[in-house]
Amino acid sequence: MAAAIKTPGVYIKELNAFPNSVVEVATAVPAFIGYTEKIPPGPNTPTRLSSLKEYQEMFGGAPPTRFKFTDAEKIDVDPASQFLLYSSMRLFFDNGGGPCWICSIGTYDAAAKAGKKKDDFLAPIAENGDLEKQLEPTMLVAPDAVLLGEDDWQVVCQQFLAHCAKMQNRVSILDVFNGDKARTNKPDDVVNHFRDRITSDFLNYGQAYYPWVNTSIVDDSDVDYQAISADTLEAFGKALTAAVSNVPEPLKTGITNLVTRMKPAIDEDAANKQALKEGKDAPFPAKGKPGDATPPNVKQVHRSLLAVSPLYLKAMGSIRQKLNVLPPSGGMAGVYTRIDNAIGVFKAPANTGMNSVSSPVVDITSAEQEDLNMPLDGKAINAIRAFPGRGVLIWGARTLDGNSQDWRYINVRRTIIMLEQSIKFASLAYVFEPNNASTWVTMKNMISNFLTNQWKAGALVGAKPEDAYSVDIGLGSTMTGDDILNGFLNITVKVALVRPAEFIVITFQQKMQTS
Numbered sequence: 001m002a003a004a005i006k007t008p009g010v011y012i013k014e015l016n017a018f019p020n021s022v023v024e025v026a027t028a029v030p031a032f033i034g035y036t037e038k039i040p041p042g043p044n045t046p047t048r049l050s051s052l053k054e055y056q057e058m059f060g061g062a063p064p065t066r067f068k069f070t071d072a073e074k075i076d077v078d079p080a081s082q083f084l085l086y087s088s089m090r091l092f093f094d095n096g097g098g099p100c101w102i103c104s105i106g107t108y109d110a111a112a113k114a115g116k117k118k119d120d121f122l123a124p125i126a127e128n129g130d131l132e133k134q135l136e137p138t139m140l141v142a143p144d145a146v147l148l149g150e151d152d153w154q155v156v157c158q159q160f161l162a163h164c165a166k167m168q169n170r171v172s173i174l175d176v177f178n179g180d181k182a183r184t185n186k187p188d189d190v191v192n193h194f195r196d197r198i199t200s201d202f203l204n205y206g207q208a209y210y211p212w213v214n215t216s217i218v219d220d221s222d223v224d225y226q227a228i229s230a231d232t233l234e235a236f237g238k239a240l241t242a243a244v245s246n247v248p249e250p251l252k253t254g255i256t257n258l259v260t261r262m263k264p265a266i267d268e269d270a271a272n273k274q275a276l277k278e279g280k281d282a283p284f285p286a287k288g289k290p291g292d293a294t295p296p297n298v299k300q301v302h303r304s305l306l307a308v309s310p311l312y313l314k315a316m317g318s319i320r321q322k323l324n325v326l327p328p329s330g331g332m333a334g335v336y337t338r339i340d341n342a343i344g345v346f347k348a349p350a351n352t353g354m355n356s357v358s359s360p361v362v363d364i365t366s367a368e369q370e371d372l373n374m375p376l377d378g379k380a381i382n383a384i385r386a387f388p389g390r391g392v393l394i395w396g397a398r399t400l401d402g403n404s405q406d407w408r409y410i411n412v413r414r415t416i417i418m419l420e421q422s423i424k425f426a427s428l429a430y431v432f433e434p435n436n437a438s439t440w441v442t443m444k445n446m447i448s449n450f451l452t453n454q455w456k457a458g459a460l461v462g463a464k465p466e467d468a469y470s471v472d473i474g475l476g477s478t479m480t481g482d483d484i485l486n487g488f489l490n491i492t493v494k495v496a497l498v499r500p501a502e503f504i505v506i507t508f509q510q511k512m513q514t515s
Contacts, residue, residue, distance in 0.1 A: 019442055022426040022450035027345040027418050028337035030092070031101040031137035031170075032330070033124055034085030034144035035111045037061055039104045044123045046101045046130050046137075052093045055102065062086045062222070063108045066229040067319050069236040072243075072311055075318050078229050079147065080112045087217045087323070088143040088330025094217075094356040095331050096338025101137050103130065118152035121145055125163040132167065138417070139336065140164060140172040141329045146179070153177050154197040157206075161198075164205035169421050171413060172206045173336075174198075174400075175327035176381065180212040180361045183368065191372065195379045203400040204407030208381045209328045210372065211362035213354065213392070218323040220316070224302040225262055227319050236315070237262055243311040258308075261301050325361055328354070328384060335394065336414075345418050346459035348397035348411045348500035350382070357392050360384045369395065378403030397500050412497050415459055419495065423447055427491075435489050440473045447471045447493065461496045469495045 005011060031046060037060025041047050049055055063083040067075050092100070105120040121142055124131045131137065140163070145156045160172040177197070178190045191210060198206075228236045237259040244256075305312040331354050339349050364372070364383050372381045373396055382396025401407045426446060433439045451469040454460050462468030471493050472478050478490040 020426060020429050020446055022422050022446060024450075025418060025421045025425065026099075026136060027138055027414060028333075028340040029099055029101065029136050030097075030139035030141050030173075030333040030337075031103060031124075031131055031134070032085060032089065032092075032333075033103045033105060033121055033140065033142040034088075035063075035083045035106050035108055035116070035120075036085065036102070036104040037063070037108055039107060041104070043105055044103060044130055046103045046124070046134050048099065048101050048136075050099045052090060055089055059102060059104055062218075065227060065323060067227050067322070068229050069232040069239070069315070072239065072314065075315060075322075077322055080115070081108075081229075082147060083108055083111070084143040084147065084326060085330075087215070087326055088141070090217045091215060091326060091331040091356055092141075092334040095334025095354055096341070097334035098337055098341070100333075101131075101134060116144065116147055118148055118155050121148075121156045122159055125159060131163075135169065138170045138414075139333055140170060141333050143175065143327050143330050146175050146177055146327050150177055150193075150197070157198060158201070161202040161206045165202035169417055170205075171399075171410075171417070173329040173332050174206050174208040175212075175329045176208055176210045179210050179327060180325055182211075182362045191381060194381065195375065195377060198379060198400065200377075203379065204404060204413055206400045207398070207410050208400060209332055209384055209394070209396075210381045211360050211364070211384060212325055212327050213331065213357045213384060214321070214359045214361055215324045215326050215331075216356050216358055217326070218320055220320065223316050223320045223323070224298055225305070225312070225316075226298060228315075233263060240305070240309055240311055243309065258301055258304050331355075331357065332394070344457055344459060346411055346415045346457075346498045348409060350394050350397035350500065353391050353393055354384070359386050359392060372396070373398065374402065380408075397502065409499055409502075412499060415497055416495075419451075419454070419493075422450065423493065426450070430489070435484050435487070437474070439489070443489075443491065444471050444473050447491070451493075451495065459498060461498055467496065469493065 039045075040058060047058060049058060063086060064081060065083070066078040066081040068078055069075055089102075103124045105123065111120075121144075123129065125140070126132075131140075140160050142156065142160070145153055148156065154177075157172075157174050160174070164170050164172050176190055176194045178193075181190050183189050183191055194208065194210075225233070225236070240259050241256055302316075306316065332349070335352060335354060336349050339347050339352065364385050369383045369385070372383050374380065379400050380396065380398035380402035381400075382394065382398060384392065385395045386392050397410050399407055399410055399413055407413050427443065430439060430443055448465075448469075448471050451460065451471070452465045455462065455465050455468040460468035471491065473489070473491045475481070475484065478492050479488065483490060
């Protein structure tokens with residue numbers, strides 16, 4: 001007892017019945033970096049949330065993406081107004097995503113005016129940056145990075161990998177630049193370009209997926225003619241009018257009148273929104289309630305045009321299709337979360353579907369996947385493929401370090417991170433404890449119990465625990481007398497990790513009839 005007993009009476013002494021234990025750290029907590037509608041916490045400030053509703057309350061909604069109308073066959077997105085984080089967040093939660101961190105690097109308005117810059121993406125992961133101070137994130141995801149110039153995108157990818165290697169507790173899910181384009185035999189092939197741009201440093205901390213995917217995140221109700229850029233809206237209206245030049249009355253006049261209402265409706269709704277924002281009465285009252293995603297009078301014109309103009313219907317469908325093309329990183333972060341929660345981090349995130357995905361943008365055959373999966377330089381890119389009767393599946397589970405037998409598979413890299421970080425945090429309790437046999441035995445038992453539980457869960461391979469792992473600690477095995485004098489306590493942990501059955505070969509042979 002700490003205090004001397006001198007007064008007669010009864011004293012209580014409590015003893016710990018159980019030793020310290022290793023607690024498994026979280027494995028699927030992505031940190032998303034990108035542009036948002038608003039930034040209440042301030043730029044580059046990581047914020048933890050658990051649902052899309054929380055995201056919308058904190059960071060706002062979808063970006064006002066604009067499209068330039070050239071003709072009925074050519075409607076192109078205005079790059080300055082394009083942002084991918086919000087739709088990627090929806091894809092993340094649709095695929096099983098949960099707790100995550102959001103690091104907003106700027107607002108839509110500011111980025112549209114000043115441009116998207118690589119320095120925006122690098123600020124959160126800079127030396128002593130905000131994400132270095134957060135230990136929970138286990139993945140880095142930045143869908144908006146593909147909107148940078150190719151040189152800037154390369155720098156961001158390389159710095160993400162370097163950051164993960166430095167932290168040793170997270171991986172980066174990268175998107176192939178121009179991953180919505182098919183492969184070619186030319187020098188500008190998107191996959192070869194990706195490999196040429198990514199250097200050979202820290203490859204085991206990254207994984208990439210190809211191609212981008214067609215999703216159902218944006219539905220018909222999310223799109224109207226406000227998506228047409230202001231400088232081409234007049235040309236769009238003229239095209240709608242010209243398309244009905246041979247249509248009989250009164251339909252022709254009706255469509256013409258609707259076209260003339262397009263611009264005034266936008267102006268009226270903008271004035272109403274501004275008035276509501278300032279707490280004033282709407283100057284152009286309309287049916288509907290404040291906060292409608294699309295103002296009622298614009299909705300009325302939009303619905304009427306949908307009903308009577310085939311060209312308008314085609315244009316809105318084209319815009320919706322383009323908005324639904326997304327890089328897969330956000331959805332893959334959700335898939336990782338879903339598999340980790342259902343089975344464990346040791347299960348390869350492959351041979352599973354993606355929710356809210358209708359098809360890959362580019363169809364890949366088995367022959368075409370050979371180069372993706374096993375290139376000479378080892379920079380494997382995991383395929384997303386459509387299979388008849390099975391839907392869209394993730395059909396690859398390799399890191400970018402495909403030539404390494406240690407770090408070839410994503411689940412191996414992530415499982416090791418989980419084991420390392422779990423044991424590391426549990427071992428903090430023994431810093432400055434006596435460096436003697438008692439401490440060594442206690443720590444060895446603590447780590448062994450944790451690894452036994454991992455073996456039972458299926459993360460380690462072996463007929464018995466002794467075959468699945470070993471823990472060595474002590475003088476003469478992991479330490480010398482000088483180590484102890486210098487304050488070092490060395491522990492060696494060896495584990496036999498589960499690896500995926502990537503190639504299943506079934507051999508058939510006929511046998512002679514025996515009866």
